[in-house]
Amino acid sequence: MNFDLVILGAGSGGYEAGLYAYRRGMRVAFVEISPQTVGGSCLNRGCIPSKYMRHGAYLLEKLRKGENYGILLKGLELNPHKLAEGRDRVVSTIRENFKKFAEKLGIQIFYGKGVLKDTNTVSVEGKEIKANYILLATGSSCTSLGNLKPDGKKIFDTDSIWSLREFPRRMLIIGGGAVGVEFAYIYRMYGVDVILVELMDRLLPYPSIPEESSRYLARKLKRLGVDVRLKTSVLSYSDEGVLRVNLSDGSTVDVDCILLGVGRKPNTEGIGLEDVGIERDGRGFVKVNEHCQTSVENIYACGDITSPLMLAHKAMYEGKVAVSHMLGDTEWARDESLMPKVIYSAYEVASVGLTEDQAEEEGYDYHVGIVSFMSNPKAMDDGEDEGFVRLIVDRATGRILGCHILGPHAGELLHQVMHLMKAGIDVKFLASAVFSHPSLSESVVQSAMEVYYGPMTWIKRG
Known part of the structure; x- marks a missing residue:
């Protein structure tokens, strides 16, 4: 069996790379552990199920404010159980759609x-698959902490928490x-007493x-009732029907x-990297260049x-960077400095x-434009007037160096600035942009005006 590209891992990066390679005319195949793991950690044990639960927590918080809108x-x-059923249904639907779409396109899994096995061969369940190019997209696994080992009963990590069917x-x-602050919010809004260390x-x-x-x-x-303890760690624990945990702040x-x-740690063990000469760093990450190319010319890695x-x-972006380079395009490049981060x-x-702090460390003379959602x-x-838009701009050139948004729909608003940064x-x-009124986006424009025309607004400091 011969392909243009074989991808180890049909998670976010691998799947996106495979579809992009198909668009570009390549004959593609995926290698994935099982039909139940298609979609990878993000879909099955990460961002998709957690965002489902987080939306439920968000709705509960909104319901608390219902009286303000005449809703009693x-x-x-x-x-x-209903929460878990709904969450699992969404995950299963997306996963099955992934598989059906690949089948419809003729992409084998x-x-x-x-x-x-060598630089052009992948072995899976006794089959040898040949390819001109190989993309490694094997993802990551949870790490443990000392003698705290997940058992799926009382001690969980983010790969096993989904088996918890009771609050x-x-x-x-x-x-x-x-991960910690997301689950702290979720479980607290569903009525659990949460201690976050x-x-x-x-x-x-x-x-x-x-x-x-962080302070906000x-x-x-x-305020929501989470017991937040900073500069605190677990010293020991015992199981006495309930878990009795001794913390470094002196409490039990x-x-x-x-x-x-x-x-989490990268899944780079036991897949033959050493046998074909692929280099890793001291933490186990595969070394790649700006085009996601490993130390072996025709083998790439993403995610x-x-x-x-x-x-x-x-992972999705790096997968497309890798495929583009395989096809001779050098314009796409990995750049973690412009990678959006949303929590x-x-x-x-x-x-x-x-x-x-980073701008100062790098020697920039910079302006900061800050606008509070309090006046939006x-x-x-919407009853969500907490938070801010924070814009960091190079004083000499007007180039936007960074943008930080905390508050309603911050993850969506960020993209309005990110792509301007990428385009220079x-x-x-x-x-000077025009945004609709009323909109949360107006705060983005106002933060730019704070920088370009001078400050007029204020924000309550954390």
């Missing part, structure tokens, strides 16, 4: 673990990153997220279950196995480009 609820019943009374979430001194302890965003989010989670908490949100920035849209918790937290009429109408369009253009 007589009672509310929460049903975890070989099920089983793919292993590189626990009390939950400990370890890790205040993107983070080793660092703030939530979302990433250089790419402004500290102000921590304050709201606390009893919880029904623990969710580990402490990161979670190329860097710690593990985002589905990064879905009690607020949407969206960022692209540099923060103020659409946000006020300066802040003057954005300051």
